[in-house]
Amino acid sequence: MKKSFSLLFIIIVSNFINAQTSSQKPKLIVGIVVDQMRYEYLHRFEKHYSNQGFKRLMQEGFFAKNTHFSYIPTYTGPGHASIYTGTTPANHGIIANNWYDKFENKSVYCVQDNNANSIGVEGEAGQMSPHRMLNTSIADQNRLDTQFRGQTFGVSIKDRGAILPAGHTANATYWFAGGNDGKFISSDFYIDELPKWVKKFNKNTKQYIKTWETLYPIENYIESGSDLNDYEFGFKGKSTATFPYDLKQLKSENNNFDILKPTPFANTMLTDFAEKLIKNENLGQDDDTDFLTISYSSTDYAGHNFGVNSKEVQDMYIRLDQNIADLLNYLDQNVGKNNYTLFLTADHGAVHVPNYLKEKNIPAGYFDAKKLNKAMNEFVNEKFGSSKLIEGFSNQNIFFDYEELEEQNVEVDDLQEALYYFLLQYDKIDRVYTREMIENSSHSTAFSRNVANGFHPKRSGDVIYILEPAVISYPQKGSTHGSYMSYDTQVPLIFYGQGVLQKQSYQSYYIKDIAPTIVALLGIAQPNGTTGSVISEVLK
Structure with a gap:
């Protein structure tokens, strides 16, 4: 029982x-x-x-x-x-x-x-x-x-x-x-x-x-x-x-x-x-x-x-x-x-x-990405003797043409470094990251971690630039992100x-x-x- x-x-x-x-x-x-x-x-x-x-x-x-x-x-x-x-x-x-x-x-x-x-x-x-x-x-x-x-x-x-x-x-x-x-x-x-x-x-x-x-x-x-x-x-x-x-x-x-x-x-x-x-x-x-x-x-x-x-x-x-x-x-x-x-x-x-x-005296502005892309191509052509080293631009990512790099005997690291310093001196650009920096850095700052978290090795570019706060590549009306x-x-x-x-x-x-x-x-x-x-x- x-x-x-x-x-x-x-x-x-x-x-x-x-x-x-x-x-x-x-x-x-x-x-x-x-x-x-x-x-x-x-x-x-x-x-x-x-x-x-x-x-x-x-x-x-x-x-x-x-x-x-x-x-x-x-x-x-x-x-x-x-x-x-x-x-x-x-x-x-x-x-x-x-x-x-x-x-x-x-x-x-x-x-x-x-x-x-x-x-x-x-x-x-x-x-x-x-x-x-x-x-x-x-x-x-x-x-x-x-x-x-x-x-x-x-x-x-x-x-x-x-x-x-x-x-x-x-x-x-x-x-x-x-x-x-x-x-x-x-x-x-x-x-x-x-x-x-x-x-x-x-x-x-x-x-x-x-x-x-x-x-x-x-x-x-x-x-x-x-x-x-x-x-x-x-x-x-x-x-x-x-x-x-x-x-x-x-x-x-x-x-x-x-x-x-x-x-x-x-x-x-x-x-x-x-x-x-x-x-x-x-x-x-x-x-x-x-x-x-x-x-x-x-x-x-x-x-x-x-x-x-x-x-x-x-x-x-x-x-x-x-x-x-x-x-x-x-x-x-x-x-x-x-x-x-x-x-x-x-x-x-x-x-x-x-x-x-x-208008309210807060730092902000607009960025002409097409103008930058033209300036980059001119810089690369002048420095390395080829206008084809950059294959594409997308979302502030710069993509290299690796076949052209090999044909022109240009080292990837040399092109990355040259663009890094060129972009850092460009008006309204705040920071620049190269593929080598993203893949090999410890990312001790929140900014670099955010860049690394958005970087896919097979889909992202070889150099990425970041605009200054409240600076956008967009028409002069409306908001973006x-x-x-x-x-x-x-x-x-x-x-x-x-x-x-x-x-x-x-x-x-x-x-x-x-x-x-x-x-x-x-x-x-x-x-x-x-x-x-x-x-x-x-x-x-």
């Missing part, structure tokens, strides 16, 4: 423990990347936010207030890849959005795949895949762990924002084809045709083209600059970059559906699409964890167009707060408040418009939901720490190139 009772007790306890373990594992992971979101936007516009969006995440989740990227260049492609692989471009290989491929002797795009075919649209817009990303993502690891029962979907306005986070094994990724198409599309890397629910959604995208006015009275937007200024591009067909914007009237001069991209209505459309996906693909409805990656791209388009200090960017984030609130409410009702875990971050920040900074300065590297990071502690922290963390933290929560293997660390503070 005692043995039977003991055995029954053990079985009950064992089942209880297993049930507890199972219930603690979220049914759905939602990863949100807000493209070009500076950390300060969470606080700068906070008084305009509702209690159900950004504030809910900040107050009820784990809010890491000192999170940075640890490499350059800080672009969209490398940012998304680094967040989800838990490492840097030195490992995952996405060194930029576009880069010069010295093996193909041409510029390549980070997700371009000529072996793939477009699904849902004619032409090249869907010829995309993650094949250039060398490591697995956290979503890939979850697929492997669940024997591919756990589903993965990625959505974004940008193709790279949908593809790189979802990884190599996603069930599908969807991104928005603008122009005359105005629909979400995909690639046959994932699927053979668009599902019925996607086709149905695509029939109604015209509804998002409307008049853009500020959500609240514009005079209350005291956290941003004047609506009328000299630092914004605006839209073709409108003489000033000022509210309101009649998108229906302007769309024909702005490539039709492309006009949505720098507006908050594309964020709303993406949120609606994500919610339809959750419902139609039954995400979070069984014991195998699913993944949904969402990348809000319109914030980046707006920043490039209007600048980080614009009324347009402020209204964009106030409206995005409502999208986040709507998404959280949808997850509560359809997945269950205790059944999902979400994180929110950004792929990079952005610099103030340099002309604006200069790409440096290792804090305005580009510091981004929000919030974990929220099942298994996450409610806490705020000023501890220093890096973007590459997100993936190991999520896999620790799930109890699965890390992505195969991970170099980040688990943020143990996050987990209950």
Whole structure:
């Protein structure tokens, strides 16, 4: 009798423990990347936010207030890849959005795949895949762990924002084809045709083209600059970059559906699409964890167009707060408040418009890369007797032609050293790194470590130059990004939901720490190139 009772007790306890373990594992992971979101936007516009969006995440989740990227260049492609692989471009290989491929002797795009075919649209817009990303993502690891029962979907306005986070094994990724198409599309890397629910959604995208006015009275937007200024591009067909914007009237001069991209209505459309996906693909409805990656791209388009200090960017984030609130409410009702875990971050920040900074007596400026490239070729020709020693230029990387070096009997070290001193003396260039320095140095400074973390030995150049703070190679309106300065590297990071502690922290963390933290929560293997660390503070 005692043995039977003991055995029954053990079985009950064992089942209880297993049930507890199972219930603690979220049914759905939602990863949100807000493209070009500076950390300060969470606080700068906070008084305009509702209690159900950004504030809910900040107050009820784990809010890491000192999170940075640890490499350059800080672009969209490398940012998304680094967040989800838990490492840097030195490992995952996405060194930029576009880069010069010295093996193909041409510029390549980070997700371009000529072996793939477009699904849902004619032409090249869907010829995309993650094949250039060398490591697995956290979503890939979850697929492997669940024997591919756990589903993965990625959505974004940008193709790279949908593809790189979802990884190599996603069930599908969807991104928005603008122009005359105005629909979400995909690639046959994932699927053979668009599902019925996607086709149905695509029939109604015209509804998002409307008049853009500020959500609240514009005079209350005291956290941003004047609506009328000299630092914004605006839209073709409108003489000033000022509210309101009649998108229906302007769309024909702005490539039709492309006009949505720098507006908050594309964020709303993406949120609606994500919610339809959750419902139609039954995400979070069984014991195998699913993944949904969402990348809000319109914030980046707006920043490039209007600048980080614009009324347009402020209204964009106030409206995005409502999208986040709507998404959280949808997850509560359809997945269950205790059944999902979400994180929110950004792929990079952005610099103030340099002309604006200069007006305020802050050092800043613009850099003519084409002028430099011409000067470099002239210098190399004069010093070494050949104008062909430099094969290509890309993202402040200089690529050598090694066949020409051998033919001209020029030593690689001699060319590197000559360009090092030439570039250091060039106006508005702050630092210079050669391949030899990057590969053989101990990288004792944060700057050199960031350069090394962004350097892939087979894909990066032979000499890299870094511009001075707030100096950009860009038109003289709008904002951009790409440096290792804090305005580009510091981004929000919030974990929220099942298994996450409610806490705020000023501890220093890096973007590459997100993936190991999520896999620790799930109890699965890390992505195969991970170099980040688990943020143990996050987990209950």
